[in-house]
Amino acid sequence: MTLLNHVLSLTALLLLLSFMLFSHNSHAAIETFDFDNAQQEQTFHDLTKILRCPKCQNQNISDSNAELAKDLRDKTYELVMQGKSEDEVVDYMVARYGNFVRYDPPMTPATIFLWLGPLLFIIFGLLVLFRQIKKQPAKETNLDDQEQQKLQQLLKQHAKDKKS
Structure with missing residues (x-):
C-alpha cells in the first residue's frame, strides 16, 4: 500500500473512533410506550410536559434523562393505562413529591x-x-448680584472672543 492509502485508512479509523467516543446520544435508551388509543397517548404526553423532574428541577419528566424522571414517566404511563385522568395523575404525583413536581404550582x-x-x-x-427623591434638597439656581454680574461679564467676553 502506498503512503496515501495508509493515511486515508488511519484517518477513517480516527473518525470512526471519535464518532464512537463523542456520540453520547447513540447510547441513550429510547423508551417506547404502547397505548390503547390516541387520547391516552395525548394525555401521557401532556402530563410528561407539565410534571417537573424533582432531581433536575428545571426539566420536565419528558426531557429529563434522570433515573427518577424515568420512574415518573413509567408511573405516569401506568396510571394513564389504568384510565386515570390528568387531574388524578397530577394529584398522585403532588401527594408523593409535593407541589414542586408541578411547573405551575397553585397559590x-x-x-x-x-x-x-x-x-x-x-x-x-x-x-x-x-x-x-423627596429627601434630596431642591438645588437653588438663584445667583446673588455679584455672581450674576460675573456671569454676564464672562458671557460678554465669550461673545467677543467668538466674533474675532
Whole structure:
C-alpha cells in the first residue's frame, strides 16, 4: 500500500473512533410506550410536559434523562393505562413529591410569596426611590448680584472672543 492509502485508512479509523467516543446520544435508551388509543397517548404526553423532574428541577419528566424522571414517566404511563385522568395523575404525583413536581404550582399560603414576591419587590423599590427623591434638597439656581454680574461679564467676553 502506498503512503496515501495508509493515511486515508488511519484517518477513517480516527473518525470512526471519535464518532464512537463523542456520540453520547447513540447510547441513550429510547423508551417506547404502547397505548390503547390516541387520547391516552395525548394525555401521557401532556402530563410528561407539565410534571417537573424533582432531581433536575428545571426539566420536565419528558426531557429529563434522570433515573427518577424515568420512574415518573413509567408511573405516569401506568396510571394513564389504568384510565386515570390528568387531574388524578397530577394529584398522585403532588401527594408523593409535593407541589414542586408541578411547573405551575397553585397559590397556597406556602407559595404566596413566590407569586407575590416579585410584585412586592418592585413596589418596595419604587417606594425607596420615591423617598430618596423627596429627601434630596431642591438645588437653588438663584445667583446673588455679584455672581450674576460675573456671569454676564464672562458671557460678554465669550461673545467677543467668538466674533474675532
